[in-house]
Amino acid sequence: MLLSNRFAILSTLVLFIVALGAQPIAAQDGFDLPVPREATLVIEDTATPISIFDSFNPRIPSGNWNPNGYRQIGQEYLFYANFATGEIVPWLATGYAYNDDFTEMTLTLRDGVTWNDGEAFNADDILYTVNTILELEALSGARANQIRSATTSVSAPDDLTVVFTLNSPTPRFHYELITIVDGFTIWPEHVWVNEDPLTFQNNPPLSTAPYVLTDALTEQRAFIWERNDAWWGAAEFGLPAPQYVVYRNSSDSVDVGFELYLSGAVDRANSVNWQQMQIAQQQGDQYTYTIDVDPCPRNVYFNNARYPFTITEVRQAINLIMPRDLVANVIWQPPSEPALHPWNNWELTAQYLFDDILAEYDWSQNLDRAAELLDEAGFTVGDDGIRADADGNNMSFQIITNRPVGHEQYQIAQALADEAANLGINMTVRSLNSGAFWDLVGDADYDMASAWLCGAFLDPAAGLYDLDNGDLANAHFESEELRAAQAQITANLPDSEAAMEGYRQALTVLMREVPTMPVVQTAQLMAWNETYWTNFPTDDNLYVQPFTWWGTFYLALQELEAAQ
Structure with missing residues (x-):
């Protein structure tokens, strides 16, 4: 009886909050969105307090806080691994080929890609990034160690072709260029060549992605990314539906986190457990989920x-x-x-x-x-x-x-x-x-x-x-x-x-x-609230792995649709 009363009260509270419209329950957790809720995808990715708000350099110590959205939607990669469909998805690159003894790999880049400042993305950016990694052994992360250990040199016969010379036969070198959780971060030469890669914070980060960082909110423990409508891929792929994406900490309180989820204050809830998910589904069709498995049994x-x-x-x-x-x-x-x-x-x-x-x-x-x-x-x-x-x-x-x-x-x-x-x-x-x-x-x-x-x-x-x-x-x-x-x-x-x-x-x-x-198999619950956005990767429509902390979530972002 007490349990029924509790959730009856909670349901009434949720209806009251939804009726208020512009003031979701998030305010009680110290978080007000400075962007229109109906235009924003809100993702909770960790309860661990964010400690880095001003640095986006994943190759130096304390240079980047992974749940900030940068590796997920704030940059693009050469290839993506879609484990749900079995595909390797070419993105900034279109293909690769080895010589007969696997000591060279030739990478072909996509034509027409630009950085968000309008500069062309081309082989010079790959050359700069790889050569910097080879020169500065203190750089690690974002595949720096793997590329350094396998690569002797890199060259570019033209703007869209990069040749990696490998230090031994390596028929799986292309794996280092395929993104799963993270991937090979490419630095824009025209920006980084004037900086010290061992100290440069890359704030705000310049990338080729359709989202740019507009704010890092220390009190609310959140990062706000705004869609760049001049994104190079808009003509071919279309713009992603959310105008804004917020990556934020989940609440320290499981109960508050659940209330935020029920209220529609978040679209992906980090702290909702299986029992709470079953309760939520009794309250509306907007509460959906995916159960998918981690790489590691x-x-x-x-x-x-x-x-x-x-x-x-x-x-x-x-x-x-x-x-x-x-x-x-x-x-x-x-x-x-x-x-x-x-x-x-x-x-x-x-x-x-x-x-x-x-x-x-x-x-x-x-x-x-x-x-x-x-x-x-x-x-x-x-x-x-x-x-x-x-x-x-x-x-x-x-x-x-x-x-x-x-x-x-x-x-x-x-x-x-x-x-x-x-x-x-x-x-x-x-x-x-x-x-x-x-x-x-x-x-x-x-x-x-x-x-x-x-x-x-x-x-x-x-x-x-x-x-x-x-x-x-x-x-x-x-x-x-x-x-x-x-x-x-x-x-x-x-x-x-x-x-x-x-x-x-x-x-x-x-x-x-x-x-x-x-x-x-390490099943993980991904709790979605479809009040504002639909077509998340769910069990009956698993078009890509649903993990919002992976770089491959970028592929899911391209498929989301506005619910209203």
Whole structure:
């Protein structure tokens, strides 16, 4: 009854605020929009207090605050990765090509692009940016380190052509020019050549994008971007519908954040949880959402350097104990899907999964088979109910996590421990701060670790299959078979027949050997309010990844439509 009364009162408050029109509830959170609400897209991207308001240089320390909108809508990139459709979208560039031995890559730029001050965007801007990165090793971020490590020199035979000379055969160098979360930021030569890149704040930032920064509000913790109606792409793509875009902090209070969402003060709410979303949908059709998955499934690492996780059958058995359905449908909110392979369920990376291999190594929970594997490996149940090997080594393990008690990653570990107890395995769960956690993981001083598994963004070879530098390094797993597959993959173009053979072999090794244990796809709730804007990427219209903190959200912005 109290809950019903609470939301009845809240609904009345919302109706009163909407009736006021020009004064949304945002005022109670210390935020008044100095722009017309009906012409403005308001995005909450983080509750972490913004600390940088006057710098937009992502390659120097404290040079840029990522949730400010600059990397999302305040600049454009050469290519975008659309994981929802499986496409690589050319933007400032139109294509690339390698020479026969992959030591040169030629980039072709789009004709007719201009900076927002009217100057032409061309190869000189790429040359300046790359040469500056090569010259100043202190620059990092926005792909500076990756480009510096792979590039010997860069040249431009004409205004629309750039040739990268690479220091070794690198058939995936173009990945460094494709934007996902962030990307290769290009600096306008005619501005930056007169500045010191190690100190220049780039305020306000000059770019080719359809939005320019007009205000950074320190008290309201917000950045206001205004549409440039003279944008170079207007004739070909049309202007984005919102005249203004605001990137702002979400409220420190979950309750206030929910009220802001209900009132229509924000179009994308950062702090709304799954339970609140279900309540909101009972109050109107304008409350919509997308459930999409993060690049990194939640995962439990085995320490493959520590006995008995040196034994494949032990890893296989514990993998079959994991209650993935329970985790996906009960523990993880919003509800998700079990992770039955080592990366996300995106369309772009689906080509590196092979149904016959997944069918051969089915990771669904199977306690009977798990017990058989443990028995075969010599771990039998003793009089005390705990399994041990012939030398008396008990199966008693600790699972560490860098999340607090009650967090989903802690609950994943506890769910595994509860199931394992039924088979005679004693597991305890310990929460650590992140520093201590990663120290233990890096030093191979742990049994199991509940965290996440990244690396398969554009393809798994880019990070996951790298035993020395990718996330598998956390598992301290060694496999000459996987190293050979990785070498074959990285020596060839991603879509080549030779690379595909390597992908098959690498996936076989991971599925068979189980060096780490993916558990659940990391579903994330994106809460939209469609009072002012519609056609957000939703579950039934997922035309691009919906994450507003990614650079690829720029593609979604192009598709939004005014609701009124």
